[in-house]
Each structure stands twice: as C-alpha cells, then as structure tokens.
Amino acid sequence: MHERNGDLGLKVQMLEQELKEVQRDREAIKNLAPTVAEFPEPADLLNQLRARRKKSKADPDDMKAVLDILAELGT
Known part of the structure; x- marks a missing residue:
C-alpha cells in the first residue's frame, strides 16, 4: 500500500511539473501573439x-x- 502511495505521489509531482511547463509555454505563446x-x-x-x-x-x-x-x- 505504501509503495502505491509513493507511486501516486511521484505521479502527482510529475503532473504538477508538466502543468507548470504548459502554463509557462502558454504564457510565452500569448506574449508572441499579435x-x-x-x-x-x-x-x-x-x-x-x-x-x-x-x-x-x-x-x-x-x-x-x-x-x-x-x-x-x-x-
């Protein structure tokens, strides 16, 4: 059970990092838009x-x- 929680915690961290990257990219694209x-x-x-x-x-x-x-x- 603890191993599964650890895996889920890692998955959440990875998804949070991916979300931050997408938000950063989106902001950069918005700034480039005419x-x-x-x-x-x-x-x-x-x-x-x-x-x-x-x-x-x-x-x-x-x-x-x-x-x-x-x-x-x-x-």
Missing part, C-alpha cells in the same frame, strides 16, 4: 475613403461591414 488591431470608427474611415476617392458611393454601413470583416480575419 495584438488586436485598432480600427477607426466607420464614419472616420468613410471620411478617409472620400478624401482619397471623391466619387466613392460607400456609406457608413459599408464601412462598418468592412471593419467587421477585418476584425473577423484578425481572430
């Missing part, structure tokens, strides 16, 4: 578009849709 992009407001984006393309027929809803698509691509 940050979420900051997008302008749809109205600001529309103004920028119209400054470059005077005859643009886009509206604020179009700009919101574009920003939504970009946000989905980033996740």
Whole structure:
C-alpha cells in the first residue's frame, strides 16, 4: 500500500511539473501573439475613403461591414 502511495505521489509531482511547463509555454505563446488591431470608427474611415476617392458611393454601413470583416480575419 505504501509503495502505491509513493507511486501516486511521484505521479502527482510529475503532473504538477508538466502543468507548470504548459502554463509557462502558454504564457510565452500569448506574449508572441499579435495584438488586436485598432480600427477607426466607420464614419472616420468613410471620411478617409472620400478624401482619397471623391466619387466613392460607400456609406457608413459599408464601412462598418468592412471593419467587421477585418476584425473577423484578425481572430
């Protein structure tokens, strides 16, 4: 019985060490992940578009849709 408890204790120690390594690796990966992009407001984006393309027929809803698509691509 004591031998079995010793084996279980060793197994617990090994699992705890493995968990610490996984958590450390996960934190390192999280730090390497790109940050979420900051997008302008749809109205600001529309103004920028119209400054470059005077005859643009886009509206604020179009700009919101574009920003939504970009946000989905980033996740």
